[in-house]
Amino acid sequence: MLRSPFFYFILLLFLFSCKEKKVLNTNTETIRKKALSLRNQGVENYNKQNFNTAFYQYHKSKLLFETIKDSANIGYVLIQIAAIQQFNGDYYGGKETATEALSYVKKKSVYTASINNLLGVADKELSLYNDAIFYYKEAVKDYVTPIEKLYPLNNIAAVYIQQKKYNNAITLLESLLSNQLLKEKVHANKRSLVTDNLGYAYFKNGMDQKGFLLMNEAFQIRTEIKDTYGSIESYLHLADYYAKKDIQKSDENALAAYDIATKLNSVDERLEALQILISNDHSPQNSKYVQKYFTLNDSIIKVRNNFKNKFAKIKYDAKKEKDENAKLRLEKAENQLSLQRAQYLRIVSAIIFFFLVVLIVIVIRYYKNKNRAIEFKTSYITEARIAKKIHDELANDVFHVIAFAESQSLSKESTKENLLQKLDDIYGRVRGISRENNKIDTGVNFTSSIKEMLSTYNTNERNIIVTNLETINWEAINDTKKITISRILQELMVNMKKHSQASIVGIKFENNEKSISIHYTDNGKGFEKASTAKNGLQNMEHRIQAVKGFIDFETEPDKGFKANLSIPK
Secondary structure, three states: OOOOOOHHHHHHHOOOOOOOOOOOOHHHHHHHHHHHHHHHHHHHHHHOOOHHHHHHHHHHHHHHHHHOOOHHHHHHHHHHHHHHHHHOOOHHHHHHHHHHHHOOOOOOOHHHHHHHHHHHHHHHHOOOHHHHHHHHHHHHHHOOOHHHHHHHHHHHHHHHHHOOOHHHHHHHHHHHHOOHHHHOHHHHHHHHHHHHHHHHHHHHOOOHHHHHHHHHHHHHHHHHOOOHHHHHHHHHHHHHHHOOOOHHHHHHHHHHHHHHHHHOOOHHHHHHHHHHHHHHOOOHHHHHHHHHHHHHHHHHHHHHHHHHHHHHHHHHHHHHHHHHHHHHHHHHHHHHHHHHHHHHHHHHHHHHHHHHHHHHHHHHHHHHHHHHHHHHHHHHHHHHHHHHHHHHHHHHHHHHHHHHHHHOOOOOHHHHHHHHHHHHHHHHHHHHHHHHHOOOOOOOOHHHHHHHHHHOOOOOOOEEEEEOOOOOOHHHOOHHHHHHHHHHHHHHHHHHHHHHOOOEEEEEEEEOOOEEEEEEEEOOOOOOOOOOOHHHHHHHHHHHHHOOOEEEEEEOOOOOEEEEEEEEO
16 A cells, blocks of 8 residues: 555654744733643644553643634644644545635645645545645645655655556656755665665556556665664565465565554555455455454444544643633623613713604695795795786776776766676676685585685586596595695686686596596687697696695697596595
8 A cells, every 4th residue: 555654744743843923921921831732732642652642631622722823833833733633544534624724824834835835645545636736736846855745746746646647656756866955864764665666556547567666676775774664664565566476475565564564553554554464365264354354344343433432532622711701701791791782872872862853844844835835835935826817807997987088078878888887897806816716615515615716617608517526535535635735626617718718628527546636628729839738837846745645737729638636636
């Protein structure tokens, strides 16, 4: 098995001490000291493979570093926790923790390289080979020296072999082996790692002899430098090589790998060795290896599940403690602020209430003033119209009558009759003006007064047709609106009489749920512009606006005149 030696990256991290920020107060310094103590205890237990204890200490230190916002130490501790999770087979949990660590490491460094390498290892073990290669390449970018870059590049080659892309693996490993630094004695373990993987890639690609020579060379180097852990890989590769050539030698190498892996408690390599032994031995006696394999595999699953459960419980307990402390602080703060909040609420409520009252008063006054202005304007227009009518229709006639009386002898009977006739005509017009502007009966006789007013405009040449007047419940309509309706109808009649020369006039009433609609139409001559009946039309508009109704006019030359008005009930 080409296991990625990601533990080397974790060991490198121990060389980098976390930069400590200048403390601002005694409490922060106390928390920092406690957090650093827990972190260092976690490192010590990690090196002793006391992973339960190390995980707990790392997690406790992380919570303390969070309170003082020490991002560098948080990132470091999360990397350590992710490594523990992966070592115990929790690759999904390790990916989650490593991803969280990335958010605390802003600059490209050994930290980001280690995180990306951890993510690559996790995806490789989960058979997500393309993702694993992506993260290994990111790790290569984050390292500075060629020796540092060697490990993730070697891991990429290992994934290529898993994908059976042997040519890609060979090309990459040959380029690594050409580095002159690997010839130095201090880097012998790295040279053996690359040489062994290159030989294995040659072997898997069909070049058995060339592959065997390189694998054997790597084994010799590991034996010389006493790289016990690395020798496990050499034995496994050689066992695989001899599996189809010499079963006895294959078994010998597999058993050697099994023995060393057992001493070093490397369970994955033990399982791989047992797989080779089982595949080599097809006799009935191989049941002992099968039994060992299943027993060991079940034990690994159980142990790793226990680790996951313990890690989850540690996280849960820490989170629970943190939440409880936060809850207590929150309750204390809420108790301190409750009275002040209540006081602020009362002040705000009083201000809002005050402004609402002021706003309501302003709105009421605005609409009162608006209606008063409309009423004043309507009254002014009506008075101006009456004054103009008196001046235009009566003043000249009265002056002529006075002049006639002064210039003519009143002793003559014919002169008296002529004078009386002129006075009677003037009197009749005065009564007409009075009738147009007199008080309107808004009581039970309202419909009768409307009919009577409209009938005065009914002549032999003109027919006034009124429909649905009695269908409306006039008692439910207030007096102001009744007066408005009566005045508008009267002004429509006056406008018609003066300008329309209509022979047929129709007035239709409609009773809706929320309003009263009146539709006026005549067959008069109409007009292009409203200049002819400007005052009358404007007066009608002002009247109906005063009661919040609306009116619109439709007219064209020689096409009559229409008016549609609506007044809310």
